[in-house]
Amino acid sequence: MPLVVARVSYTDTIIAPATPPGEGGVGILRISGPLAETALTRFFRPAKKLTAFSSHRLYYGHIYTLTGELVDEVMAVLMRAPASYTREDVVEFHCHGGSAVLYRVQRLLLEEGLRLAAPGEFTQRAFLNGRIDLTQAEAVVDVIKARSDAARQLAVQQMDGGLYREMEKLSVRLRDLVALVEAYIDFPDEEIALPDNEQLSCAAQQLIADMDTLLASFDSGRVLREGISILIVGRPNVGKSSLLNALLGESRAIVTDIPGTTRDFIEEGLTINGLPLRLVDTAGIRRTDDRVEAEGVRRSQQKIAAADLQLLLIDGNCGVSDDDLYALKFCDLQRTLLVVSKSDLAQKPLLAPFSELERIELSSKTGFGLAALREAIFQRFSVSGAAGRESLCLSNSRHFEALSRCSAKIASFYEQLAAGLSAEFLAYDLREALFAIGEITGETTPDDVLNIIFERFCIGK
Numbered sequence: 001m002p003l004v005v006a007r008v009s010y011t012d013t014i015i016a017p018a019t020p021p022g023e024g025g026v027g028i029l030r031i032s033g034p035l036a037e038t039a040l041t042r043f044f045r046p047a048k049k050l051t052a053f054s055s056h057r058l059y060y061g062h063i064y065t066l067t068g069e070l071v072d073e074v075m076a077v078l079m080r081a082p083a084s085y086t087r088e089d090v091v092e093f094h095c096h097g098g099s100a101v102l103y104r105v106q107r108l109l110l111e112e113g114l115r116l117a118a119p120g121e122f123t124q125r126a127f128l129n130g131r132i133d134l135t136q137a138e139a140v141v142d143v144i145k146a147r148s149d150a151a152r153q154l155a156v157q158q159m160d161g162g163l164y165r166e167m168e169k170l171s172v173r174l175r176d177l178v179a180l181v182e183a184y185i186d187f188p189d190e191e192i193a194l195p196d197n198e199q200l201s202c203a204a205q206q207l208i209a210d211m212d213t214l215l216a217s218f219d220s221g222r223v224l225r226e227g228i229s230i231l232i233v234g235r236p237n238v239g240k241s242s243l244l245n246a247l248l249g250e251s252r253a254i255v256t257d258i259p260g261t262t263r264d265f266i267e268e269g270l271t272i273n274g275l276p277l278r279l280v281d282t283a284g285i286r287r288t289d290d291r292v293e294a295e296g297v298r299r300s301q302q303k304i305a306a307a308d309l310q311l312l313l314i315d316g317n318c319g320v321s322d323d324d325l326y327a328l329k330f331c332d333l334q335r336t337l338l339v340v341s342k343s344d345l346a347q348k349p350l351l352a353p354f355s356e357l358e359r360i361e362l363s364s365k366t367g368f369g370l371a372a373l374r375e376a377i378f379q380r381f382s383v384s385g386a387a388g389r390e391s392l393c394l395s396n397s398r399h400f401e402a403l404s405r406c407s408a409k410i411a412s413f414y415e416q417l418a419a420g421l422s423a424e425f426l427a428y429d430l431r432e433a434l435f436a437i438g439e440i441t442g443e444t445t446p447d448d449v450l451n452i453i454f455e456r457f458c459i460g461k
């Protein structure tokens, strides 16, 4: 089936604030569409008289209503199509950053026939007008939402088209393969032999290998984009919430000497040497009859399964108890780091099996051992994570899923080829593979998926 790139020609003009709500130095209103320049010439009076506005120049002046009432003192810029964010005519008014000001200017323009933009609609237009592909559009949100330098780097690389170019290279090779097979289907009676199996299977294998390398990068990419999820677990009162607070350097979670203080998850982001983490404090694990607490324990168990690392806390001052053994059962030892807390108090000897685990002794009260804990976490993840990653990696599960599907289809082609199936069957798998890769870049992405992607954006982006 042919690959069709969606192209829409918009006839309406959209407007939205591009800066967040609230008070600030400036508040920017962004306009895109055929009426953008009219909006500028009708409502903006430049301080210096001019015959016409030039594109991409910032003008100082004022906004007036049509009845001559002064609305605000602003800077204005016109970016004529196609050299703009959306590839349409774009105008931005840099007003004073207050809600009444932006609201008044926006109302003026809505009355003029402009429409309030949906979330992400500017970027959606950039995509649909062919300025960027879908991976670049998605990266725009990732850049905005990046909470660490590593996540920002990854997102900027994708926004710059790094992933798109890689997908293009793969799809060109895939198309070549399809062409070889299809030439045979189209002219079966002529003297075109199906290219020898060796050549086809070699090309397929090479494609699978290159895709698998990219797929293998997903774990580290995901960690960079979303942050490593670290769960603080252990029986009640061992000092989990105190550790969260100590690592954050603020009193985020409630700490008391009453066991069962934390009933729900408390999640906070932080970075260690640029490595992004999501730290989650959990309800203490123990056998309990209290229904609320039991629900907390049940949820902790579920969360443990999905975490990248568990910090299992033992109270060094109390020594090991049955509840500690119970908590240990929930942990996956491969992904567990033992933390012996309250090192500022007298310590009881650790018993097996805890004495056999890699452990860090610390005190959230004095700060002793916190640096060692940070270092241990960093060492564990830095290879796959932040430090010196220059090669491209997948970080978005949508991309991972589609590329996995693509690779599986090529693998199926490879098997069918070996089994001596007809060219029609062979071409079918390859076309499906091509379709899957097109979903990544947006060529073949279904509309409902596109809508979900752009709904994640903020208004005005």
Ligand SMILES: Nc1nc2c(ncn2[C@@H]2O[C@H](COP(=O)(O)OP(=O)(O)OP(=O)(O)O)[C@@H](O)[C@H]2O)c(=O)[nH]1
Pocket: 235, 236, 237, 238, 239, 240, 241, 242, 243, 254, 255, 256, 257, 258, 259, 260, 261, 262, 263, 282, 283, 284, 285, 341, 342, 343, 344, 345, 362, 363, 364, 365, 366
């Ligand atoms: N001396 C000392 N006391 C600590 C330390 N860490 C925690 N505590 C005390 O231990 C008690 C329990 O601390 P929390 O941080 O609330 O323990 P928790 O594991 O979150 O407890 P739950 O939420 O009930 O499961 C509090 O009285 C803390 O002040 C420490 O490093 N040294």
Ligand SMILES: [Mg+2]
Pocket: 240, 241, 242, 253, 254, 255, 261, 262, 281, 282
């Ligand atoms: Mg707690």
